[in-house]
Structure formats: C-alpha cells, structure tokens
Amino acid sequence: MPYREMGNFWTFQNTDMTAQQKKTKCCRCGRRRCHRRHCHHHRCPESFAQYFPLLLNKIHPGLKLSQETMHIMDSFVKDMFARIATEASSLAHSTNRSTISARDIQAAVRLLLPENLSKNAVNQATRALLRFSRNK
Structure with a gap:
C-alpha cells in the first residue's frame, strides 16, 4: 500500500479508483479520453536517432x-x-x-x-x- 510522509507521521494515501475512472483511463499513457495520438508524444518522427x-x-x-x-x-x-x-x-x-x-x-x-x-x-x-x- 502506498504511504506518504507528512512531517514525522506516515499516512495512508488513498489510490483507489472507481470503476468508471478505470474504464476511462488509456491503457498506454494513463490519460483520460486518450485518442491514441497522445500515446506516442515522446517519439520525434523527424529524428533518426532511434x-x-x-x-x-x-x-x-x-x-x-x-x-x-x-x-x-x-x-x-x-x-x-x-x-x-x-x-x-x-x-x-x-x-x-x-x-x-x-x-x-x-x-x-x-x-x-x-x-x-x-x-x-x-x-x-x-x-x-x-x-x-x-x-x-
């Protein structure tokens, strides 16, 4: 379970998503309502470096x-x-x-x-x- 530190105390960070939020997340980049063009934003199509x-x-x-x-x-x-x-x-x-x-x-x-x-x-x-x- 994810915890985060607040001062001297450790508190539980709630990361549970509702069923609706799970459905709207994109499987590749994690955004909501992704239209696939955002999934490969890190690639530069005009570069031969890869x-x-x-x-x-x-x-x-x-x-x-x-x-x-x-x-x-x-x-x-x-x-x-x-x-x-x-x-x-x-x-x-x-x-x-x-x-x-x-x-x-x-x-x-x-x-x-x-x-x-x-x-x-x-x-x-x-x-x-x-x-x-x-x-x-």
Whole structure:
C-alpha cells in the first residue's frame, strides 16, 4: 500500500479508483479520453536517432553513443537526405518528369558522394530493395 510522509507521521494515501475512472483511463499513457495520438508524444518522427544504437549494436556490440554524437549524426543524416532529394529533384526536372524515380536517387548519390562510398551505398540499397521485395 502506498504511504506518504507528512512531517514525522506516515499516512495512508488513498489510490483507489472507481470503476468508471478505470474504464476511462488509456491503457498506454494513463490519460483520460486518450485518442491514441497522445500515446506516442515522446517519439520525434523527424529524428533518426532511434536507429543509430541499433546499427551500432550490429557492428560493434557493447559500444554506446553520447547525446552530442547522436545529435551530430542526426543532423548529418538529415543534411544528406535533403541534398540527395534536392539533386534527385533537379535531375527529374531536367528530364521533364514530375516524379523522382529510383534511378534519379541513384544518380544523385553517385554525384554527391565520393566514388567508393557511392558504389557501396548503391550496392547496399540494391540489396535492401531485393530483400524487401522478396519478403513482401
């Protein structure tokens, strides 16, 4: 039973909820009348930071990243994503198309990254697409 201290005395804290209050509580976040959009308020959809520890654990188990490193990596990934998207958009626009294709993305990666890094990135992306289409 939960107790709380008041001065020098310990008093019982009443935490019993009525049946109606139990029904109105959300199962995930504990709020009343939650509409599911509040349940994941702690996640930042515009951040890639949740993926860095997973990748690092596959490559070097036991190593961890500091918050500053996570922030730097996140801003780097966002910057490269924006650069690749901009370059692919201009490539699609130069060929009078309104849709960015996988070929435009591949060409943008080859233009932006150094030769050995771009070859590795294209190979990894091709393997990932094959794996995705195989599992579908």
